[in-house]
Amino acid sequence: MAPQTLNWSAIESDARFKELHSRKSVFLWGLMAFSVAYYFALPLGAAYFTDIFKIKVWGPINVGLLFALSEFIVAWGIAFVYARKAAEFDAMADAINRDAASIGA
Amino acid sequence: MKISRWAVAALALTAPAIAFAQTAVNPKYTWLTFAVFAGIIGITMYITYLAAKRTKTAADFYAAGGGISGIQNGWAIAGDYLSAASFLGIAGLISLNGYDGFMYSVGWLVAYITVLLVIAEPCRNIGKYTMADILAFRNDPKTVRTFMAISTITVSTFYLTAQMVGGGVLVKTLIGIDYEVSVITVGVLMLAYVVFGGMVATTYVQIIKAVLLVIASLTMVALVWGQYGFSLPGFLEAAVADPNIQARVATMLGDASKNLTATELGQRFLEPGLLFKNPIDQVSLGMALVLGTAGLPHILMRFFTVPTAQAARKSVIWAMAIIGGFYVLTLFMGLGAAMKVGPPNITAIDKGGNMAAPLLAQYLGGGQDSMLGNLMLAFVAAVAFATIVAVVAGLVLAAASAMSHDLWVGVIKGDKATSDEEVRAARICSVIVGIIAIVIGILAQGQNVAHLVALAFAVAASANLPVILLTLYWKKCNTAGVVAGLVVGTVTAIGLVLVSPNMTYPKAVTAAAKKVVDAAPARIAKLEGDLAAATDAAAKEKFGKALAGAKKDLATNTATLKKFEGQTTSLVGLEKPLFELRNPGLISIPAGFLAVILFSLMFSDKRALETWDELYVRSNTGLGRASAAKH
Numbered sequence: 001m002a003p004q005t006l007n008w009s010a011i012e013s014d015a016r017f018k019e020l021h022s023r024k025s026v027f028l029w030g031l032m033a034f035s036v037a038y039y040f041a042l043p044l045g046a047a048y049f050t051d052i053f054k055i056k057v058w059g060p061i062n063v064g065l066l067f068a069l070s071e072f073i074v075a076w077g078i079a080f081v082y083a084r085k086a087a088e089f090d091a092m093a094d095a096i097n098r099d100a101a102s103i104g105a
Numbered sequence: 106m107k108i109s110r111w112a113v114a115a116l117a118l119t120a121p122a123i124a125f126a127q128t129a130v131n132p133k134y135t136w137l138t139f140a141v142f143a144g145i146i147g148i149t150m151y152i153t154y155l156a157a158k159r160t161k162t163a164a165d166f167y168a169a170g171g172g173i174s175g176i177q178n179g180w181a182i183a184g185d186y187l188s189a190a191s192f193l194g195i196a197g198l199i200s201l202n203g204y205d206g207f208m209y210s211v212g213w214l215v216a217y218i219t220v221l222l223v224i225a226e227p228c229r230n231i232g233k234y235t236m237a238d239i240l241a242f243r244n245d246p247k248t249v250r251t252f253m254a255i256s257t258i259t260v261s262t263f264y265l266t267a268q269m270v271g272g273g274v275l276v277k278t279l280i281g282i283d284y285e286v287s288v289i290t291v292g293v294l295m296l297a298y299v300v301f302g303g304m305v306a307t308t309y310v311q312i313i314k315a316v317l318l319v320i321a322s323l324t325m326v327a328l329v330w331g332q333y334g335f336s337l338p339g340f341l342e343a344a345v346a347d348p349n350i351q352a353r354v355a356t357m358l359g360d361a362s363k364n365l366t367a368t369e370l371g372q373r374f375l376e377p378g379l380l381f382k383n384p385i386d387q388v389s390l391g392m393a394l395v396l397g398t399a400g401l402p403h404i405l406m407r408f409f410t411v412p413t414a415q416a417a418r419k420s421v422i423w424a425m426a427i428i429g430g431f432y433v434l435t436l437f438m439g440l441g442a443a444m445k446v447g448p449p450n451i452t453a454i455d456k457g458g459n460m461a462a463p464l465l466a467q468y469l470g471g472g473q474d475s476m477l478g479n480l481m482l483a484f485v486a487a488v489a490f491a492t493i494v495a496v497v498a499g500l501v502l503a504a505a506s507a508m509s510h511d512l513w514v515g516v517i518k519g520d521k522a523t524s525d526e527e528v529r530a531a532r533i534c535s536v537i538v539g540i541i542a543i544v545i546g547i548l549a550q551g552q553n554v555a556h557l558v559a560l561a562f563a564v565a566a567s568a569n570l571p572v573i574l575l576t577l578y579w580k581k582c583n584t585a586g587v588v589a590g591l592v593v594g595t596v597t598a599i600g601l602v603l604v605s606p607n608m609t610y611p612k613a614v615t616a617a618a619k620k621v622v623d624a625a626p627a628r629i630a631k632l633e634g635d636l637a638a639a640t641d642a643a644a645k646e647k648f649g650k651a652l653a654g655a656k657k658d659l660a661t662n663t664a665t666l667k668k669f670e671g672q673t674t675s676l677v678g679l680e681k682p683l684f685e686l687r688n689p690g691l692i693s694i695p696a697g698f699l700a701v702i703l704f705s706l707m708f709s710d711k712r713a714l715e716t717w718d719e720l721y722v723r724s725n726t727g728l729g730r731a732s733a734a735k736h
Binding site for chain 2: 064090
């Protein structure tokens with residue numbers, strides 16, 4: 001399977017590639033937008049909703065501390081969700097790769 | 106008080122000048138620190154020796170032959186990323202400012218989400234050794250290689266300077282070795298790793314350092330948190346009730362603290378607002394972190410060392426687990442240091458708080474005069490030292506690769522160089538970059554370099570990331586857009602910092618100093634009167650100390666006035682900042698993206714459009730990559 005023999009534009013317009021592309025784009029950029037929004041909520045919340053951040057929840061632990069800790073949980077959660085979802089994308093890409101030489105040939 | 110010749114020889118130094126200031130390590134136990142340093146250096150040198158035997162081709166030198174596993178690369182990324190600034194700096198920020206310090210650490214982890222979701226895998230599928238490889242795929246190779254190499258060298262040099270200067274100061278503070286000597290030691294060691302062992306040795310040095318860092322942090326956290334039965338509310342309650350922390354908050358708040366009870370003061374340490382006053386600046390910094398990390402050449406380069414996109418993904422997930430876990434640990438180290446060591450003792454040795462973690466280690470081992478305490482401190486100091494060397498090695502390798510692979514082979518030789526020639530060129534470039542780093546490190550002594558790391562992130566986010574991202578994801582992106590994006594992003598970021606409050610404005614500095622100097626005679630006279638009138642020993646000591654402090658203030662401020670005599674404007678001729686934010690990202694990042702988009706649309710390019718299908722299929726499927734990964 002020498003790369004130069006592949007018909008790239010045929011693969012690009014192959015239905016399976018289109019499917020992979022659209023599912024991946026929606027998933028990745030959606031997750032990206034969510035993570036950025038969640039992250040910026042922390043410094044903005046600390047500055048503009050200070051009184052809420054100060055509310056004590058459990059002993060000296062306040063909303064602000066829980067929110068900051070949740071940033072870590074959310075970041076790890078995103079990594080976990082993506083790792084699971086990526087297996088699906090890998091399988092789709094593998095299927096395309098197997099047939100790559102014959103697409104558009 | 107003398108450091109033995111043997112210990113000095115172990116660091117491979119010639120004719121060292123050793124000066125003693127107030128240091129963290131008890132001078133009686135300096136030998137212990139040197140022994141631990143020597144042990145770590147010995148291990149890494151042996152690995153370099155083994156790596157050198159394996160480093161034969163250009164692929165070996167730049168990318169460890171693509172033979173690093175996902176887990177190994179994850180540890181190496183963590184080792185590359187957790188610089189002294191995050192290891193010692195964030196623990197220090199938390200120990201002095203509580204909540205705001207912890208909040209600051211969050212952005213450094215969130216940054217990896219961008220790397221994971223949109224950068225790591227496509228870069229692995231498209232690139233070979235450098236960032237410019239990705240751009241050269243669709244754009245005019247010579248042009249984009251030239252501009253991207255310049256940008257890579259710029260970003261790496263900013264980061265490098267901060268590391269060299271910070272490292273020199275750090276080693277001096279820890280054990281009292283002269284600044285120049287420690288800069289040269291770091292430089293020579295790092296050069297040995299990079300020149301002989303290339304990416305293989307650099308990777309293993311980063312892995313070893315990350316493992317040591319995690320061991321040191323876990324030990325400290327176990328010892329300090331264990332005292333409270335590993336209960337989070339129990340630990341925080343102790344922090345709130347701690348007199349050291351309450352006193353710190355009272356000092357920071359000044360008059361505003363008068364109506365607060367002791368517990369309220371302690372609780373205030375766990376609430377936002379002690380350090381950060383300008384949320385827009387915070388958002389601007391956050392943007393630079395979240396988009397800049399993905400544009401740092403030395404981080405991106407790590408993805409070329411793994412065999413597949415899956416391994417690249419796995420390595421980012423490991424890196425996120427390690428880096429995030431480490432920042433959670435810093436919460437305990439920072440608060441622990443605030444309680445056990447106390448902010449005044451931390452700032453007495455280093456104003457920025459960098460000594461919080463080392464001093465906590467010393468305390469937990471049994472204190473300043475104990476053997477175990479000093480052994481623990483020696484271990485933390487050695488980890489800090491290994492940190493600087495490992496981070497600097499990664500940076501030098503990135504800059505040298507851009508010089509040799511992009512500028513020399515790609516532009517000058519027109520891509521016609523044998524693997525042997527390229528390895529030789531890469532080694533020569535490493536030596537050049539290394540020597541430049543040492544010289545800059547020595548010249549920049551005493552300069553305020555703290556904002557250089559933020560500047561490196563800002564340039565990476567405003568110039569490198571837009572061009573990489575749009576090349577990978579936007580069909581119409583082309584050479585004109587890439588060049589415009591790199592130039593506009595870099596110039597805007599650096600330009601805004603030059604007119605920002607980060608620079609020194611002599612007028613403001615001298616005005617503040619003059620105020621202190623003018624008020625000093627009255628203050629000293631009053632304290633002298635108080636001292637003479639004092640009867641008991643405690644009061645005498647208190648006024649004596651205050652008097653000495655006042656005299657010291659006068660001396661420093663007089664020196665400041667003298668230093669800035671006749672100067673009224675900053676480096677770029679300004680009396681006061683033109684731009685109020687310390688972090689330029691908020692403006693410079695959109696400017697970078699806009700430049701790529703506008704110039705790509707203005708100058709359409711057939712080749713960029715024609716290669717789009719191939720790039721997009723390759724980046725999403727890894728097709729055509731399999732053969733390249735085998736060497």
